[in-house]
Amino acid sequence: MSEMILKITLAPLLLMQGLYVRWKTPVLPEAQGDRQGCEGQGRTLRLLVIGDSAAAGVGVVHQRDALVGQLVSRLRETCQIRWRLIARTGIGTLEALRLVEETAEGSFDVAVVSLGVNDVTGGMGVADWITAQARLIDLLKARFAADRIILCPVPPMHAFPALPQPLRWYLGRRAMLFNARLTELVARRGDSGVVLQQQLVIAGAMRELMAEDGFHPGPAIYARWAEEIACNGLLGSIETTERSADQATG
Template identity: 50%
Template sequence: MSRVETLAKMLLGPLLLVQGLYTRRVTPKLPEAEGERQGEAGSGEFLRLLIIGDSAAAGVGALTQNEALSGRLVERLAVDYQVSWKLLARSGLDAQGLLDWLEHHAAEPFDVALLSIGVNDVTSTLAVDHWIARQQRLMALLSDKFAVRQIVVSPLPPMHLFPALPQPLRWFLGLRARRFNSQLAALAARVDQCTMLTTPLAPEPGLMASDGFHPGPPLYRQWADDAARVIDQRFRTTTIKNRS
């Protein structure tokens, strides 16, 4: 834990707790996006895609999966690939919850996994080093059990800009999110098959969902566009290496 975070907890702990409880009570509980969570689309080289994570991966903030991350990403990739895809995502998941789910899920092979997890860890009391350890376990599980050759990691959003959060809770969670992202970027740089996205996903007016906490369809499109570019570049590079 950083010195600033420790001092903030000492001085602002009771206020942060009250604000956190209040925010949970008054923030609208939006449903996950409706629609299919697996399928095939497109034509071309075969690409097996797994999308995993929390409420953002599940499409909260969009009405249908077609408007959410999974639908937009599959739509982009299907221009050049025959995509066989699956979405494993659920609101409220943290890194440990996702680990438990995947450990009990039947093994099946995927070429690429897009991972979105961490907001619920940031809003908890979990230390960043414990979160990174769980990220490492997730990456190992994806590689060993699901034969994933390319792991694309989504950064935590800029929580210091979330309109649903009051101050100083917004500042404090933003501080934690930036520390988590910094450590996640360092981890991704050490893992050969892992790439961390650089999508800013700035919560500007009109781009966020009505709860002020989740992406809206325009942000899901930006996120998917960034992921599709990274996946296409890495997938083609890996395929060329394997053929040579």
């Protein structure tokens, strides 16, 4: 059954459930703490994290327990991390494009992108989303000279405790469709500098590991997320940076 037929058939129920979720779900603040900094020693790695509420650390109190803080914690013993966070609750990819355009130009070795949930819930078409993602990739390369862009897939919304059925099933289905098309985009570009992070699979009960709103990551998920990115994306960037530095001084 096509997405349009599903949407039309389930529209009244999905609308009511969506309104109910908005009404009953607590609104959590973004994590406190700095949004840029420099930590560690050794080779320099310039890191940019951009995205929505998950990138902004909603679900934990301080940025040190959020994605960017967990990444810095894992990498500061290996290299000097110069990092920056550009994130805002509620934004989708189109809003992220505007944020990047409004941000002063700079240079980053790695950009980590966390977007998609608000595009899924906001009803954005998958074709339009892929077009916006492609524009964002090109803009990050042009404006920030990002050597590597790590795209985080839309999280497994079919497992979000805050969502009742069939809304959970419907949004989960859309999230999987978005991820499938994002995989195709990365493969089609054939750009070794654009990496799609593998889908994060969390062992244990999602309800226990997520934040109290049942919609955002809790500390354990942020830690596992950062570990996956550090091991599968950023370490390769550090090695590339070191080789480039050695060649420049050799």
